[in-house]
Amino acid sequence: MKVLLRLLLPILCWGLSIERDTLDNGMVVLTVEAHRIPVVEVKALVRAGSVYDPAGKEGLANVVSNMLLRGTQTRSAYEIVESIESVGGALAPFANTDNAGLNGKVLSKDLVLLLDLLNDCLRNPMFDELEFTRLKGELVSGIRAEADDPFEFSKKAFRRLVFGVHPLAHYPEGYDSTVTALNTADARQFHDSYYVPNNVFFIFVGDFEKDSLLKMLGNRFGDWQRNEMDVVEIVEPKVRTKPLGRIVPMDISQSYIVLGNPGPKYGADDWLPTRVMNYILGTSSVSRIYTEVRAERGLAYVAYSHFVRSIHGGYFAAEVQTMKERTSEAVQTLLEVLYHTQDTIYTDELERAKQFYTGYFPLTYDSYGEMANLVAHIEFENLGLDYIEKFDVSVAQLSLADLQAAARRHLHPESYHLLILGDIKPEDVAVDGIEWVD
Amino acid sequence: MLHIVLALFIFQPIQVEEYTLGNGLKLLVYEDHFAPVVSVQVHYRVGSYNESVGLTGISHLLEHMAFKGTAAHGPHEYSRLIEGAGGIENAYTSVNRTVYHAHLGSDRYELELELEADRMQNLLIAGEEYTSEKQVVMEERRLRENDPYYMIFEQLDLIGFSYHPHRRPIIGFMADIERISRDDVYKWYRHYYNPGNAVIVIAGDVRPQQAYDLVKRYFGALEGHKVEDVEFDEPPQKGERRFEYRREVQMPALAIQYHTVTVSHEDVSALDVLAMILSYGMSSRFEQNLVRDKGLATAANVYHVNYKYGGNFIIFGVPQTEITLAALENAIYSAIDSLKTIPVLDAELEKAKNQALASAVYQQDSPSGIGMRLGSWEIEAGGWEKLNQYFEEIQKVSKEDIIRVAQTYLTKNNRTVGYLLPEEEN
Known part of the structure; x- marks a missing residue:
């Protein structure tokens, strides 16, 4: 095995470093050696997330990642999970918007077993008809069951409202009708297209020795041939000019309100001021939304806002659940807070946010699992080699004008999307100029 | 045999330094110097188990009011101070415990101890704040009611237990949340919150002696007494x-x-x-x-x-x-x-x-x-x-x-x- 490229990525603040190696078939290996406990956490990420689901085949990326553990040329579905779990390890499929693949965790003495399984499962899934049918049965029933949870369902319906006909409109699990219609040929084709080494990113955090790990990876994955992939064009979602609303009827005592708009994707040049602005707006435990909606008016238990981002797009959403009689008041309060944030952010708010972020950062990666997530974040958002070292300085340099600009660019109270799940009618929601759709 | 040997090799018992102050406060310190962060937790020995009919949810109501200020710190000041120190904080109520916790840099965990000592003895539970926060808790209850899976578990406890306090939900019934007064909550606070009825856990990048000294400084002078639980025996279930x-x-x-x-x-x-x-x-x-x-x-x-x-x-x-x-x-x-x-x-x-x-x-x-x-x-x-x-x-x-x-x-x-x-x- 030849290692083509080796880079030293950020030094974590207590002496650990992230290193990035690329095998000659294009497979990227990111490692953080740490020896707190004799454990290794692994993420095998493939750029094969739900954004690559073809139209009408929503849920395919998720089905393919699940099928990785449902049998290979040499191992049955049961043998795969039994072998890893019998030593107390875990291997689980996942799919998000950008990526899909496998997450693994073992005691370090069992790392070889985990590598053998990853190699076999990522490269040689069988897509057996019976296993495929079984899996679809499990997934479709799960999708229907989740629709009974208003919390989850309101989030999904909001995303559909914001993105309409767009690859970002659906959650990775897809819809019951589209998953039902999938066949093994779809899965095979998707796997052939995207599961190639030059589209794979491995992240290892924990108790191993890096050079020896790279040798083991080379021995297993070195003969996996690189292949060019189809480039899928993902267009930017359309920006609206006036508010759009939808009510999903459900016989419950509260309205589940989600209000927001399309937002920045990974790599946006103003992400840092946007993040700090949103801390003030909706994530701090004394944020504006929390204060106005919960502390001042007692409207809701949950009241916050967030930016959901991915490589190809993102959105902003403020979420509140309130008794149905107070729906209108809650929506109006959210809009007032958004307008106010576009207008004015105060110096003391910025100072408090800066204090929070400078001390808070180490808390975000004090376990192997969190560290692996941070490494993925740095890689896919292309945050640069000096991200962690520079973070405090970058936050310290933010000005009120930076945050104000971010608020004006990424909050759209004049052309918002509003999803309400509950027992309420459009005429009960007193907002101007909104277009309601079914 | 191989298994036992392997077990001995892998399993390292957790090491804890344990201290008890004169007022009954228990302190457990767990050292881990991997990252420069510390988790400080105050576990009170009170939860839904201690509640009677008419007062269901009172421990949880108190937990909410514990963020609403003391004479020294106004409403939500506690959260502001912890976040200002780059920390994160929260609380939860369970069957036998009410827990306040913060996670912050190891050079500044003293702040959390200072605030928790204040919270242990000086909560105001002011009437106006109580009226508003009760609405929040009622919304939290509605949120649970709208989740069908939560509700089947609530029913399961109600029907599976006929007498034992485990039958009652931690969040309380809506009628009780509405009925419980500010004075009820204040009495509950005075009865259960004191050093003798609490356990402090400090885990992370911390030295036990230093942790003990700090805990003693902030909590040592407070008066404490343990509150004994009443035990309730559920009659044996004699049929499905x-x-x-x-x-x-x-x-x-x-x-x-x-x-x-x-x-x-x-x-x-x-x-x-x-x-x-x-x-x-x-x-x-x-x-x-x-x-x-x-x-x-x-x-x-x-x-x-x-x-x-x-x-x-x-x-x-x-x-x-x-x-x-x-x-x-x-x-x-x-x-x-x-x-x-x-x-x-x-x-x-x-x-x-x-x-x-x-x-x-x-x-x-x-x-x-x-x-x-x-x-x-x-x-x-x-x-x-x-x-x-x-x-x-x-x-x-x-x-x-x-x-x-x-x-x-x-x-x-x-x-x-x-x-x-x-x-x-x-």
Whole structure:
């Protein structure tokens, strides 16, 4: 095995470093050696997330990642999970918007077993008809069951409202009708297209020795041939000019309100001021939304806002659940807070946010699992080699004008999307100029 | 034999420095210098177990009001100060504990101790704040009510227990939340919050002596007394109880509850191993048999939960489309009945023990997580060191133990079964 490229990525603040190696078939290996406990956490990420689901085949990326553990040329579905779990390890499929693949965790003495399984499962899934049918049965029933949870369902319906006909409109699990219609040929084709080494990113955090790990990876994955992939064009979602609303009827005592708009994707040049602005707006435990909606008016238990981002797009959403009689008041309060944030952010708010972020950062990666997530974040958002070292300085340099600009660019109270799940009618929601759709 | 040797090699008992102040305050310090962060937790010995009819949810209401200020710190000032120090903080209420916790840099955890000492003795619970926060708690209750799965579990406790305080929900019933007055909450606070009725856990990049000195500085002068619990014995269940819970759902679900034992009971380990064999991981019996092979369930999970004064073995299942709840329920009973007569396989027992051992190692990746477990074991089991003993007990579980506990606890007469079903025309 030849290692083509080796880079030293950020030094974590207590002496650990992230290193990035690329095998000659294009497979990227990111490692953080740490020896707190004799454990290794692994993420095998493939750029094969739900954004690559073809139209009408929503849920395919998720089905393919699940099928990785449902049998290979040499191992049955049961043998795969039994072998890893019998030593107390875990291997689980996942799919998000950008990526899909496998997450693994073992005691370090069992790392070889985990590598053998990853190699076999990522490269040689069988897509057996019976296993495929079984899996679809499990997934479709799960999708229907989740629709009974208003919390989850309101989030999904909001995303559909914001993105309409767009690859970002659906959650990775897809819809019951589209998953039902999938066949093994779809899965095979998707796997052939995207599961190639030059589209794979491995992240290892924990108790191993890096050079020896790279040798083991080379021995297993070195003969996996690189292949060019189809480039899928993902267009930017359309920006609206006036508010759009939808009510999903459900016989419950509260309205589940989600209000927001399309937002920045990974790599946006103003992400840092946007993040700090949103801390003030909706994530701090004394944020504006929390204060106005919960502390001042007692409207809701949950009241916050967030930016959901991915490589190809993102959105902003403020979420509140309130008794149905107070729906209108809650929506109006959210809009007032958004307008106010576009207008004015105060110096003391910025100072408090800066204090929070400078001390808070180490808390975000004090376990192997969190560290692996941070490494993925740095890689896919292309945050640069000096991200962690520079973070405090970058936050310290933010000005009120930076945050104000971010608020004006990424909050759209004049052309918002509003999803309400509950027992309420459009005429009960007193907002101007909104277009309601079914 | 190989297994035992391996177990000794892998399992490193958790080390804790334990201190008790003159006022009864217990301090547990867990050192881990991997990252420069510290988790500080104050566990009060009070929760829904202590509440009577008419006062359900009062411990949780108090937890909310504990963020609403003292004479020295106004409403939410506490949160502002912790966040200003780059920390994160929160609280939760459970059956036997109310816990306040903050996670922050190791050079500044003293701030959390100072604020917690203030919270322990000086809460105002001001009337105006109370009126508004009560609305928030009522919304939290509505949020639970709108979740069908939460509601089937609430019903399960109400019907599975006829007398024991475990029948009452932690969040409380809506009528009680509405009725409980500011003075009720204040009295509750004065009765239960004091150093003698609390355990402080400090976990992470910390030196025990320094932690002790700081705790002594802030809490040492406070007066303390332990509040004794009243014990309630649930009469033995002498027959299966069944119920339906109907609401607007697409997919039905079922929940089954068997009464088991307290967290300190010797049968906990065997019941836990049994639960792992049934549903822990993708190679477990339920996952392989009910979910994958037979296509009966999209989810079939077992939770064995144990508290200071009782425990439950709970099974929750969601059938696949076109499968009836009765078919899934019967398949679950077949799986349980086979455990009563046929010994589990050597490989299954070995796997469960390895999974328990590995989880004992995995938990040491999170000082805050370990801290929570230490506080929990200290209060629920009467001593944090029983957490280490628990992992040793798991390694001793035999095939015969599993047959015995299955026969003893997983019986028809000892179970309560709930069906979540779509509404039907009356």
